Amino acid sequence: MTVYFTVKDEYARQLLKNVWSIDIENYIYHLGPAHFKANDFDERKKHRGEFIGFGKEHTAAKALEITAPFNPKSAFKQSPDKIIVEFQNEADLFNACDKNYHFSDFNIKGYPLGYNWPQRDRAISKLKKLQFDKSNHTPDKSINRLTRNSGKP
Structure with missing residues (x-):
């Protein structure tokens, strides 16, 4: 399903160009300018990491939360314990994967x-x-x- 919306304020429009997804009630929705083609979205998939160790109750929003210091752009759940997180550049990806994340009884490790x-x-x-x-x-x-x-000797 595709939803189009317009932003009249130039400053807000420029900010939204750098937003790849939004979290609405623990669901991640992808955003892209209306002129984006398939290859533009493919370009955003260049710097992905798989983060393993989540519980089945965790959503992609949790992965965005724990990797927030490294500027994650989007995420989706691939399996009950694995969430894929997308980053804008390789440096952010590597920095996020270089850390172990601990919360509750969970230990999360990322791999580019x-x-x-x-x-x-x-x-x-x-x-x-x-x-x-x-x-x-x-x-x-x-x-x-x-x-x-x-x-x-």
């Missing part, structure tokens, strides 16, 4: 779609562990094994 984010998380964990081991002056066991196996 089209990127190998879990591999990135594993690499960062390994680097943090290496830095922690070095700061505690704990020798790296893999180096010790190499030394023992080298045949040198």
Whole structure:
């Protein structure tokens, strides 16, 4: 269903150009200028993240609420525990996915779609562990094994 509305105030019209969706009673409605074509809406889908860990009672509005510091533009529920959130740019997407969100008994984690984010998380964990081991002056066991196996006394 499509609804057209007109805004006469130029300032309000300019503001609305940057609004991709609105929340009305926990339902997300997409907005777009009347001249938008399908490819314009496709362009808005470039920077999406999947946020996993929601309960079946949560709506897309909840995902917009928790990612609000990172300027989310729209969202939709894909499955009972997953909500897809759209961002205007890659930086906002990455910043939102870099955080864990905790509320009530829920722990939400975001992953940018089209990127190998879990591999990135594993690499960062390994680097943090290496830095922690070095700061505690704990020798790296893999180096010790190499030394023992080298045949040198």
